[in-house]
Amino acid sequence: xxxxxxxxxxxxxxxxxxxxxxxxxxxxxxxxxxxxxxxxxxxxxxxxxxxxxxxxxxxxxxxxxxxxxxxxxxxxxxxxxxxxxxxxxxxxxxxxxxxxxxxxxxxxxxxxxxxxxxxxxxxxxxxxxxxxxxxxxxxxxxxxxxxxxxxxxxxxxxxxxxxxxxxxxxxxxxxxxxxxxxxxxxxxxxxxxxxxxxxxxxxxxxxxxxxxxxxxxxxxxxxxxxxxxxxxxxxxxxxxxxxxxxxxxxxxxxx
Ligand SMILES: Nc1ncnc2c1ncn2[C@@H]1O[C@H](COP(=O)(O)OP(=O)(O)O)[C@@H](O)[C@H]1O
Ligand SMILES: [Mg+2]
Numbered sequence: 001x002x003x004x005x006x007x008x009x010x011x012x013x014x015x016x017x018x019x020x021x022x023x024x025x026x027x028x029x030x031x032x033x034x035x036x037x038x039x040x041x042x043x044x045x046x047x048x049x050x051x052x053x054x055x056x057x058x059x060x061x062x063x064x065x066x067x068x069x070x071x072x073x074x075x076x077x078x079x080x081x082x083x084x085x086x087x088x089x090x091x092x093x094x095x096x097x098x099x100x101x102x103x104x105x106x107x108x109x110x111x112x113x114x115x116x117x118x119x120x121x122x123x124x125x126x127x128x129x130x131x132x133x134x135x136x137x138x139x140x141x142x143x144x145x146x147x148x149x150x151x152x153x154x155x156x157x158x159x160x161x162x163x164x165x166x167x168x169x170x171x172x173x174x175x176x177x178x179x180x181x182x183x184x185x186x187x188x189x190x191x192x193x194x195x196x197x198x199x200x201x202x203x204x205x206x207x208x209x210x211x212x213x214x215x216x217x218x219x220x221x222x223x224x225x226x227x228x229x230x231x232x233x234x235x236x237x238x239x240x241x242x243x244x245x246x247x248x249x250x251x252x253x254x255x
Contacts, residue, residue, distance in 0.1 A: 002032055002033055002069065003032070003033040003067070003068065003069045003070040003071075003074075003152075004030050004031060004032050004033065004067075004068050004069065005030060005031045005054065005065070005066075005067055005068075005074075005153060005185070005187075006030040006065075006066045006067075006068055007027055007028060007029050007030065007050075007054070007063075007064075007065055008028055008063055008064055008066070009026060009027070009028060009062065009063035009064075010024055010026075010027040010028070010050070010053065010060050010062070010063035010064065010065065011024055011025045011026065011027070011060060011061050011062035011063050011210075012024045012046070012049050012053060012058065012060055012061055013061045021209075022209070022210040023046040023049040023209060023210060023211065024046040024049055024050060024053075024210055024211045024212070025062075025210035025211075025212060026063075026210075026212045027046075027050065027063070027211060027212045027213060028212075028213060029204055029213050029216065031153075031185060031187055032185075033070075033152075033185050034183035034184065034185055035185060035186075035201050035202065036179055036184075036185075036186045036188065036199060036200050036201050036202075037186065037187050037188070037200055037201065037202050037203075037204060038188045038189075038190060038195070038196035038197075038199055038200035038202070038203045038204070039187060039188065039189045039190075039196075039203075039204045039206060040189075040190060040191065040192075040193055040196045040203060040204070040205055040206065040242065040246065041205065041206025041207070041208075041211060041246070041249075042206070042207075042208045042209075042246065042249035042250060042253060043191070043253060044208075044209055045206045045207065045208050045209050045210075045211040045249070046206070046209060046210065046211030047157070047158075047189045047206065047211065048157055048189070049211075050189075050211065051078065051155045051157050051187065051189060053065055054076060054153070054155060054187065055076045055078055055155055056076070067152075067153075070152060074152035074153060075149060075150070075151045075152050075153075076151055076152070076153045076154075076155055077098075077146035077147070077149055077151035077153075077154055077155070078146065078154075078155045078156070078157065079139075079142050079143055079146045079154070079155070079156045079157065079159045080142070080157050080158075080159065081157060081158045081159060081161045081162055082162065083130070083138040083139050083141065083142035084142065085130040085138060085141060085142065085145070086130075087129065087130050087131060088129075089129075089130075090126065090127050090128065090129055091117065091122065091125050091126055091127070091128050091129070091130065091133065091141050092110070092113045092114065092117060092126035092127065093113075094130070094141060094145055095113040095116055095117060095141060095144045095145045095148050096109040096110060096112070096113035096148070097145065098145060098146075098148060098149045099112060099113070099148060099149060102149060112148055113126070113144075113148060114126060116144040116147055116148040117141070117144055119144070119147075119178070119181070120140040120141070120143060120144045120174070121140065121174070122137060122140055122141060122144065125137060125141075134167075135162065135163050135164070135167060136163055136167035136170060136171060139159060139160065139163065139171060140171070140174065142159070143159070143174075143178075147178075147184075152185060153185045153186075153187065154184055154185065154186045154187070155186075155187050156186060156187070156188040156189065157189045158189050158190055158191060159171075159188075160172070160190070160192075160195070161190075161191065168195075169227065172195060172198060172199060172227065173226065173227055175188075175199055176198075176199065176223075176224070176225055176226060176227075177224075179223070180223055180224035180225075188200065193239050193242045193243055193246070194230060194235075194239060196242070197219050197221075197229075197230075197235055197238050197239060197242075198221075198225075198227065198229055198230050198235075200219050201218070201219055201223075202216055202217065202218050202219060203216070203217045203219060203238075203242060204216055204217075205217065205242055205245050205246065207249070208249040208252070214245055215242075215245055217238060217241065217242060219235075219238065220234050220238075221235070
C-alpha cells in the first residue's frame with residue numbers, strides 16, 4: 001500500500017473571551033504520497049488551522065491526522081505567506097538553519113543549502129542578507145529552507161499571496177518545475193482558484209466556518225505541465241465550477 005496522509009473527522013475548537021470558535025468540524029480527506037493537493041476556501045474557514053494541525057503545531061479537539069504506511073516518521077515543513085527569514089543570517093545560513101536542528105554537520109549543511117539555492121535559482125544570492133532580496137526571491141529562499149530538510153509533506157499556506165501578479169506567475173512556474181524534477185507531497189492553500197487548478201492534481205473546496213470539505217475536484221492536466229495549462233478549455237469550466245461553490249460565502253463576507 002502506498003503512503004498517505006489521512007484526515008478523519010477532524011475538529012478544532014478555540015476558546016476565546018467571546019465564546020468558543022469552531023474553526024473546523026467533520027473534516028475528511030486524504031493525500032497520497034507525491035500528490036499535489038490544493039485547498040481553496042473562504043477567508044477564516046480554518047485553512048491555516050488545518051495546516052497547523054497536520055504539522056502537529058496544534059492538537060485536534062476531535063478526530064485525527066494520520067500518516068499511513070510511510071517508511072519512517074514523516075517530516076512536515078511549512079511555507080507561509082510571509083517568508084520569515086532571520087534578518088541577521090545570510091540567505092545560505094537561513095536555508096541551512098533547519099538542518100542544524102537535524103544534527104547535520106556544518107560542511108554538509110553548507111553543501112545542501114547551496115544545492116537547494118541553486119535549484120531555486122538563487123545560487124548568486126547565497127551570501128546576501130534577506131533585506132537585499134526582492135519579495136519573490138525571499139519567498140524562493142523560504143521554499144528552499146523548507147525543502148532542504150527533505151520533508152515528506154510540504155505544507156504551503158498562501159505562499160504567493162503577497163507577491164505581485166507577475167512574480168506570482170514565475171513562482172507558479174517554479175513550483176511546477178520543482179515538482180516535475182522531484183515528486184513531492186504538497187498541500188497548498190490558496191485563495192486563487194486558477195492557481196489551485198494550475199498547480200494541483202486535485203483541488204479540495206472548503207465550506208465557510210466551521211470548515212469542512214465541500215467538494216474534491218480532479219484536475220485533468222498531466223505532468224510535467226507548464227503555465228499554458230491555464231488556457232485549456234476544460235480548466236475554464238473547472239474554474240467556474242469551483243467559483244460557484246465559493247461564491248455564496250464570498251458574497252456573505254462582503255455583506
Ligand atoms: N489561536 C486562535 N485562537 C482563537 N481563534 C482562532 C485561533 N486561530 C484561529 N482562530 C479562529 O479560527 C478560525 C479559522 O482561522 P484560520 O485557520 O486562520 O482561517 P483561514 O486560514 O482559512 O483564513 C477564525 O475564525 C480564527 O479567528
Ligand atoms: Mg489562513
